[in-house]
Amino acid sequence: MAMVSVSSNSTLTITELAQKVRDAAYQLSRTDIQQRNQALRCAAKALRAAEAEILAVNADEVAKADVSSAFKDRMTLNHDRLEAMAKGLEDIAGLPDPLGKELASWDRPNGLKFKRVSVPLGVVGMIYESRPNVGADAVGICIKSGNGIVLRGGSETHLTSMAIHKAMQQGMSDAGLNPDSIAMPSDSDRRHVMEMLHAVGIIDVIIPRGGYSLIRFVQQEARVPVLAHAAGLCHTYIHQTADFEKARKVLANAKMRRTGICGATETLLIDESIAKELLPILVSDLQKLGCRFVGNAKASQIASEIELASDEDFATEWLDAVLSVAVVKDIEEVIQHIVKYGSGHTEAIIAEDEKAVRYFMDSVPSAVVMWNTSTQFCDGGEFGFGAEIGIATGRLHARGPVGIEQLTSYRYEVYGNGQVRS
């Protein structure tokens, strides 16, 4: 059945394909959670059953791709990675149902009763680069939340993504659901992206996953609303009341655990009253982990390892073993710095004074604010969402990690007994 669906899509435009997804998504929105969980388990099973086929297609694409070795690593699947994808789908099946939840209820003096109840968003347009697992995760989240999805993955792994997509559709069919709520164009033509970005009223939200230039392109061109973060320029601020041991441990993790993720700290801000004592220790800690440093004049005067930073450096998301350092007068300077250079993603304060923490959290205009912990915790899994499809720094709809709950909307139910409006 999945095969039929895939092959028949080859003549459709993205808009026609998405309309078909929309119709199937409406059917999916009326299913119960047992059916959707069953589809997730069946999809995991179909993925495991197709392992040989998927890995063969993938090996062929990896061999043919003329890209860097880091890129090849990201596009490569193997038994363990495929198993992790299948396990991920089963984990999503174990999460609570995000649909039909009573979010609020109240009565009015005229006797009308109101309820706000969660419903699916509709159709998600997922645009991602050549990391085939991103497609499987996104499909799993959409099945769970009753949404349709149009997938457009990177061209280097298009055939791998198609093979995964086929297994996902098989899972839907095996569970007795319409597989058309999951769709992928049959070729990787770039015009599909533009068509998705303009499919107002057919695709409800675009979620791009990938590098800065992809995200910026999507944000600039899309007419459909976008949930994304273009940058993750996260700050860790060490307040004068910080516990030095916590500060050392947290900063090392925030900067160096993984330098390439959006939640990695890029800039250290530190109160000048403690910088002379603490900064050299921090620099020594991080240097041992392979980090290098740029910083403002006050910082480089304290530690000679810190090169003088340009204004541009403080606006740079390094995604690498580099830390920008600013020694600051006080918390006001910190807030100004973050407002000026931040990307609205995640900021942390290391402090023992709770009043400073409160002031920091209320003043920093970012999606996530943290106290005495690592900015690398900004992740749907670490938040307890079970799975994430992206992280958003805009303020409309979802902010921060985007999980199953964030892919829902709501409707109002109004219960009357013949009331009319005067």
Added chain:
Amino acid sequence: MAMVSVSSNSTLTITELAQKVRDAAYQLSRTDIQQRNQALRCAAKALRAAEAEILAVNADEVAKADVSSAFKDRMTLNHDRLEAMAKGLEDIAGLPDPLGKELASWDRPNGLKFKRVSVPLGVVGMIYESRPNVGADAVGICIKSGNGIVLRGGSETHLTSMAIHKAMQQGMSDAGLNPDSIAMPSDSDRRHVMEMLHAVGIIDVIIPRGGYSLIRFVQQEARVPVLAHAAGLCHTYIHQTADFEKARKVLANAKMRRTGICGATETLLIDESIAKELLPILVSDLQKLGCRFVGNAKASQIASEIELASDEDFATEWLDAVLSVAVVKDIEEVIQHIVKYGSGHTEAIIAEDEKAVRYFMDSVPSAVVMWNTSTQFCDGGEFGFGAEIGIATGRLHARGPVGIEQLTSYRYEVYGNGQVRS
């Protein structure tokens, strides 16, 4: 102070103006509710103090406008209408604070504590036609919710809107707040609209209020997300188990209370098993109120007052004393009809069978579903929101009436004690 601000804006582009609003909105987001309520009360006072000036400017604009008498009525202010605007601001001051609310909180096994806390959206771009009260209401809602606002009203009442805007800014100044969070370009050039629609990252959301063509234009051109409804093609369905007296009372109100509002019922769907008995009564009721009818073949066979409808008629939002009528086989036909012709706004079922009600509510993909009551209740005030800035039929962010709470986003607060990510 307000004067200085207004006059200094005359040389700014909309983007520059909106950036100034953004900076002031950030300051506003850090104020407490007492200050914002005080600003609302001061704005009401300033509006009353400026009555003579505002009414004189308005009378002049009304006299000069070359428009229909209905249009003139909408653009006209008088003592009562101005007093209603001032009272509206005071009412908003009496509503609960939408900011800083703990929306959710949970702990993770590693000891991290999470809170989701409401914060302002940022900057609202309000585009409206020549109804000056819309601007004052929108400003009130934005002050309360800590948002900045860029106003762009209809050109026929530009000077009236400017005079109101001046009073609103005066209210901010009188309460010791920065008046720059409320801005209006000093002329009514149409290019301002386009610039607002493209101000990604500076304006967070566009809210258009006006006729279908304005809304469609905004939805098609905007790069900034839009909260709106282009149409309100609402249905009332009378199920075979309906209480006839409730059905008569509710339908008369839903169709005829005010025919020009988006929550007015445009189409009656009625089960054929009761149509022969009930439909002639309904037609007679509504005819006495001045309504005329188009309908499907089954309907016009039952009541000769019902002209045969075209397919297009069922897709038409009459906004007038016209009712489309379809006699239907069953609830499945109703759902198909609403999916095909509806605008996702508000639908009502009149029934005594609760299972039918449940099925209807779960199956109809609209923002608001109602039982035994009038679709004209779809209004922020009637929902208990206190005030509304619009109604949205999209699924991202807010759906249904958009009030103060819907103009908020949230941030995550994460509380740790030195935890690092493994």
